[in-house]
Amino acid sequence: MLTFEEIKKSFLVSLWFIFLTFPIMVIRVNSNENTIDWRWENIAIVGIASFVLSFFWRDFFRRKKLGQKKLSKDKQKSSALIELLNSKKEIKYGLLGAIITFAIAYPFVLGPYQTNIMISALIFVVLGLGLNIVVGLAGLLDLGYVAFYAVGAYTYAILNTQSGIIGHGLLQLSLYLNDLFGTTFFEIIAQPWSFWIVLPLAMLIAGICGLILGFPVLRLRGDYLAIVTLGFGEIIRLVLENWNELSNGPSGIAKIAKPNFGVSLNSIESIPFIYFLMIFLVLFTIFVVNRLQISRIGRAWMALREDEIACQAMGIDTTKTKLTAFAMGASWAGMCGVMIAVKTSFINPASFTFMESAIILSIVVLGGMGSVIGVIIGALILSLLPEYLRAFDDYRMLVFGATMVIMMIFRPQGIISNVRSTYKIIRKQKI
Amino acid sequence: MKPILDVKNLTKDFGGLRAIDSLDIKIFRGEIVALIGPNGAGKTTFFNCITGIYKPTNGEVAITHPKRDTEIINDLVPNVVVNPLFRFLPESVLKSLKKYFPQLLFRSLKPNEITERGMARTFQNIRLFKNMTVLENVMIGRHCRTNAGIPGAVIRGPGTRKEEKEVIEECYRLLKKTGLDHLSDELAKNLPYGDQRRLEIARALATEPFLLLLDEPAAGMNPQETKDLVDLIYKIRDEDQISILLIEHDMKLVMELSERIYVVDYGKGIATGTPEEIRDNPVVIKAYLGEDIEDA
Numbered sequence: 001m002l003t004f005e006e007i008k009k010s011f012l013v014s015l016w017f018i019f020l021t022f023p024i025m026v027i028r029v030n031s032n033e034n035t036i037d038w039r040w041e042n043i044a045i046v047g048i049a050s051f052v053l054s055f056f057w058r059d060f061f062r063r064k065k066l067g068q069k070k071l072s073k074d075k076q077k078s079s080a081l082i083e084l085l086n087s088k089k090e091i092k093y094g095l096l097g098a099i100i101t102f103a104i105a106y107p108f109v110l111g112p113y114q115t116n117i118m119i120s121a122l123i124f125v126v127l128g129l130g131l132n133i134v135v136g137l138a139g140l141l142d143l144g145y146v147a148f149y150a151v152g153a154y155t156y157a158i159l160n161t162q163s164g165i166i167g168h169g170l171l172q173l174s175l176y177l178n179d180l181f182g183t184t185f186f187e188i189i190a191q192p193w194s195f196w197i198v199l200p201l202a203m204l205i206a207g208i209c210g211l212i213l214g215f216p217v218l219r220l221r222g223d224y225l226a227i228v229t230l231g232f233g234e235i236i237r238l239v240l241e242n243w244n245e246l247s248n249g250p251s252g253i254a255k256i257a258k259p260n261f262g263v264s265l266n267s268i269e270s271i272p273f274i275y276f277l278m279i280f281l282v283l284f285t286i287f288v289v290n291r292l293q294i295s296r297i298g299r300a301w302m303a304l305r306e307d308e309i310a311c312q313a314m315g316i317d318t319t320k321t322k323l324t325a326f327a328m329g330a331s332w333a334g335m336c337g338v339m340i341a342v343k344t345s346f347i348n349p350a351s352f353t354f355m356e357s358a359i360i361l362s363i364v365v366l367g368g369m370g371s372v373i374g375v376i377i378g379a380l381i382l383s384l385l386p387e388y389l390r391a392f393d394d395y396r397m398l399v400f401g402a403t404m405v406i407m408m409i410f411r412p413q414g415i416i417s418n419v420r421s422t423y424k425i426i427r428k429q430k431i
Numbered sequence: 432m433k434p435i436l437d438v439k440n441l442t443k444d445f446g447g448l449r450a451i452d453s454l455d456i457k458i459f460r461g462e463i464v465a466l467i468g469p470n471g472a473g474k475t476t477f478f479n480c481i482t483g484i485y486k487p488t489n490g491e492v493a494i495t496h497p498k499r500d501t502e503i504i505n506d507l508v509p510n511v512v513v514n515p516l517f518r519f520l521p522e523s524v525l526k527s528l529k530k531y532f533p534q535l536l537f538r539s540l541k542p543n544e545i546t547e548r549g550m551a552r553t554f555q556n557i558r559l560f561k562n563m564t565v566l567e568n569v570m571i572g573r574h575c576r577t578n579a580g581i582p583g584a585v586i587r588g589p590g591t592r593k594e595e596k597e598v599i600e601e602c603y604r605l606l607k608k609t610g611l612d613h614l615s616d617e618l619a620k621n622l623p624y625g626d627q628r629r630l631e632i633a634r635a636l637a638t639e640p641f642l643l644l645l646d647e648p649a650a651g652m653n654p655q656e657t658k659d660l661v662d663l664i665y666k667i668r669d670e671d672q673i674s675i676l677l678i679e680h681d682m683k684l685v686m687e688l689s690e691r692i693y694v695v696d697y698g699k700g701i702a703t704g705t706p707e708e709i710r711d712n713p714v715v716i717k718a719y720l721g722e723d724i725e726d727a
Contacts, residue, residue, distance in 0.1 A: 288585050295584030296577055296595075299563075303571045306560035313482060313554075315546035315575030315638050324581065 010054040017050035018043055064410055103279055107272035115275050119343050121383040122278040123336045126285045128363035128379040129372065130332025133289065135361065136370035136418070137298060138325035139305025141226040143357050144213070144233025148206040148330040150240060150352035152337020155202040157253040157347050158246075159193035165245045195259035199338050206334020207327040214326035218319055221308070233357055240349040252348025256341050267345070274343060281339070285332060289372055292328070301325055302370075359383075366407055368414025377415050433495045434459050435674055436481070436550075436642055441490035443473075443480055443698075450476045452698040453490065458642065460497060463668055463675045465689035467682075467709075469719060473698040474678045475555055478646055482552050483542040496549050497641055497672075514538050547575045551635035552644035555678075557627050561620035565611055565630055568619050569602040572637025602637055609633040609663060625656035629663065636667065643667065645677040649684050657681065661688055686710065694718065 025042040029035075107115040127149065134142045158166050170190050177186035217228050240247045247253065258270045265273065292298045300321045303311040312318050341347050359382060367378025385403065389396035407415075434457040443451040450473045458464050466474050479485045481492045513525060517536050520528075528536055540548070551572075560568050577598060583591040606612040609629045614622060619630060628648055635643055648664075649657045661684065667673050679685050685692065686706045694702040694709060696718040702709060709715055 291585050291587060292581070295587075295591075296574060296579045296598075297581055297584050299567055299570055300574055302563055302567075303560050303574075306562060307558050309484070309542075310554065310558035310560065311571070312542045313484070313546060313552055313558075314571050314634060315543050315551075316571065317541075317543050328581065 006055070006058070009058075010051050013054040014047045014051040018047050021046050060410070107275045112268050112271045115271050116343070117384065117387050119271070119275050119278050119339075121380055122275075122282050123339050123343070124360070124363060124383040125282050125376050125379040126332055126339075127336050127360045128367065128375040129285050129289050130329050130336070131360050132364050132367075132370065132372070132375045133292070133301070133332075134325050134329035135364050136375070137293065137305065138301040138322065140322065140325060141222060142229045142326075142329070143226045143354070143361065144229035144231070144236075145329070145333055145360050146352045146354070146357040147213075147233040147236035148209055148333035149337045149340070149356065150236050150349070151206045151209050151330075152202040152334030153341040153347045153352070154240060154247055154253075154337070155205050155334070156193075156195070156198045156338040156341045157256050159198050159201075160195070160256050160341075161253055162190065162192060163248060163253055192257060195257070195338070195342060199335060202334040202338045203331040204334075206337065207331035209334075210326040210328075210330025211323055213330075214323040218322055230354070230357075233354060237349050237352050240352070247349070250348060250350070252346060252350075254346045256345045256347070258342060258345065274339075278339060281335065286372060286376075293370075293372070297321070297324060362404060366404065366414060368416045368418060370418035371414065371416045374414050374416035374418070381415075432459060435495050435497070436676070437493045437495070438481060439491050439493075441477070441480060441492065442488045443476055443485060444488045450698050451480065451487075451695075454695065454698070454700050456693055456700070458674055458676055460641075461668065461672060461674055462691060463664065463677070463689050465685045465692045466676060466678050466695065467680070467685055467692060468695040472695045474695060475646060476698075477695070478552060478644055478678065481545075482550065482644065483540050483545040486539060494548060494550060494642070543575065546638050546640075549639065549641040550644065551638045551640035551642075553628070553631040553635055553646055553648060555646040555650070557624075557631060559619040559627055559630060559634070561618070563619060564615065565617050565619055565622065566599070566602055566606065566615040568630055569605055569633050569637045570598055572634045573598045573602060576637075576639055602633075605633045605636050608636075608666065610659070625652045625659075628652065629660070632663065632667075636671075636673075640673060642674045642676065645675060645679075647678055647680065649679060649681045657684055660684075664688060 022043075025046055026039050028037040028039060030037050106118060127145070131142065131145050134140050134145070158164055161167070162170065167190075174186040174188075174190040177189075178184055213229065213232050217225055220228055241250055243249070258265070258267065258274070259277070261270065261273045300311070300316050303314070303316060304318060304321050304325075308318060311321075340351070344351075363378045363382050364375055365378075366382065367376070368374030386396055386400055389399055392399055436456070436458040438454060438456040441451055441454045441456075442449065454473075454477065456464075456466075456477075466477065468474055476485065480487050513520075514536055517525070520536075525536060546552075560571065563571075577594050579591045579594055603612060603615065606615055609632060611622075611626060611630055611633060614626065619627065622630060628651075632643075632645070632648065645664075649660055652660060664675060664677075665688075668675055677685075677689070689706060692702075692704065692706055692709045693700060694712075694715050701718055702712050702715050704712070
């Protein structure tokens with residue numbers, strides 16, 4: 001069990017950790033007395049802890065290897081949970097019922113603070129599902145996804161508050177049109193635009209932005225594509241930050257109206273309404289993404305991910321396919337942008353940094369590329385974990401990062417890997 | 432009778448290297464033709480030129496669909512499709528301007544458009560969609576013959592459902608034909624090598640070609656699999672009236688299967704004829720076995 005080799009390895013590991021943590025664990029500058037405290041006792045703690053932990057670490061890897069061998073022997077096991085759910089209807093419907101009850105009861109039982117957190121989590125679910133189309137299905141690595149999110153948010157913010165040059169332009173246009181036709185009808189476009197009109201409009205505008213990004217990157221793949229999309233994300237953010245006339249710059253746009261639900265509500269009362277609206281949008285997204293996945297277009301996206309040359313040789317127009325993937329992915333982000341503007345009623349460019357893109361991408365990768373349920377679970381974990389880790393205070397981002405690293409080592413295919421759909425019609429024909 | 436594939440004077444340079452040197456190839460309806468030559472002779476480059484993956488340096492490739500007119504699909508001067516930017520111009524204007532700005536107004540066909548016109552291929556190094564099921568691989572081949580869009584996919588109305596059902600039935604029929612129907616739900620990457628080759632053929636057939644281009648279909652197959660492949664190729668030709676052009680190194684297969692053979696060496700066509708003529712042709716023997724030292 002404890003061979004000399006193992007002990008030697010662990011000893012080297014502990015030495016390395018002592019060296020690495022020396023500056024932060026041992027040296028402490030006492031700024032009151034201008035002296036340095038040498039906390040030598042910490043060396044022992046780090047050394048012993050890393051010595052012991054390295055044994056566990058190696059044991060984990062050994063088990064993982066054994067597990068992989070077993071998996072390749074028995075493929076069924078990889079989706080044991082899903083198999084179980086599919087085979088036993090009582091469990092499946094029981095679980096579904098529990099989730100629905102939980103989702104309905106949530107805002108009434110847990111109050112506005114928790115509901116608000118859940119709304120953000122649901123927004124991330126939709127963002128994850130949207131990016132899943134681009135990254136998971138079509139295999140186009142997009143690091144600038146947040147740009148479309150920003151486009152959606154600013155579309156609603158600007159049209160609702162009528163601020164900046166666009167507000168001004170709309171006012172001029174309405175006056176001109178009223179003069180031209182001799183009515184007062186066109187005043188309507190200079191009023192604050194309704195949420196219900198802007199929601200589909202923002203999806204459309206974000207989709208068009210997706211196309212605009214799509215055209216120049218048609219020939220790019222992999223790393224190169226990632227860099228260009230990253231640049232696109234930054235361009236949008238910098239424009240919003242610096243074009244004061246359009247977006248009010250870093251100070252952002254405030255006093256964005258909540259949607260009109262038909263009853264007058266203050267901002268706290270409207271939270272459950274927004275929550276249920278968001279639940280509806282999540283269901284809508286899941287429905288559409290599921291349908292797309294099993295469709296002709298969805299198959300073309302997957303073929304594009306697998307092999308671009310073969311895909312084109314088999315008669316698929318890769319240009320069109322890529323552009324639809326970008327546009328479809330972007331339009332969900334546009335929708336989420338409107339929702340975040342509604343939820344916080346204030347937006348500024350700081351909410352749309354590269355960090356957001358990275359988190360959304362982590363959701364897709366962690367959840368399992370191409371898998372809808374995986375992405376939903378991934379989104380809930382990644383957006384709720386930092387919130388509930390607040391108890392750990394300073395260490396929460398550290399725990400968050402460690403969770404991701406460990407996850408990727410032990411389950412690189414994501415929480416739930418994509419299960420290929422099979423077609424039932426064939427079985428009937430076989431008989 | 433017009434040839435269904437007519438390649439005239441095809442030349443392709445890679446920098447200073449002439450991979451194909453003024454090659455002429457004609458294929459008629461219902462023929463099985465083999466293209467052979469030593470390694471590096473330019474056979475796969477030829478395939479890539481006629482399927483639009485490469486643009487030839489010189490010469491032209493024309494196809495005649497059994498039900499349509501002759502069409503030049505790939506040549507030095509692009510003249511097939513109007514560039515999308517100039518689609519608004521009336522045809523007469525385009526025709527008169529063609530002489531002066533061919534490169535600007537026109538472009539050659541993309542590989543997917545050539546497949547759409549009825550020429551499908553397989554690859555030398557198998558290029559299946561590895562993480563998709565066998566059936567889905569074949570369904571990809573139907574893509575260019577169907578037209579459900581995003582609204583159709585989301586609403587999934589009767590039209591889309593019918594189309595989808597027809598696609599599945601057609602693909603299942605093709606899998607039966609290639610003997611892969613029992614593996615339809617398997618991932619393509621889990622298939623044995625010989626089955627992967629046949630799946631590539633099934634996928635190409637799903638695009639409804641009139642000419643099938645097979646790039647070393649028997650590579651890596653055992654004798655039994657090769658025999659099955661010969662039967663399959665005959666079946667494809669006889670039942671569906673699909674002409675076949677194949678590149679192959681297995682001479683036994685080539686001699687057995689093909690009705691005409693083209694031999695290329697260093698990109699040049701050095702011989703053409705029936706299998707018997709090729710077998711006894713001294714130029715071909717020299718290309719394969721090298722020159723006699725005493726002559727040098």
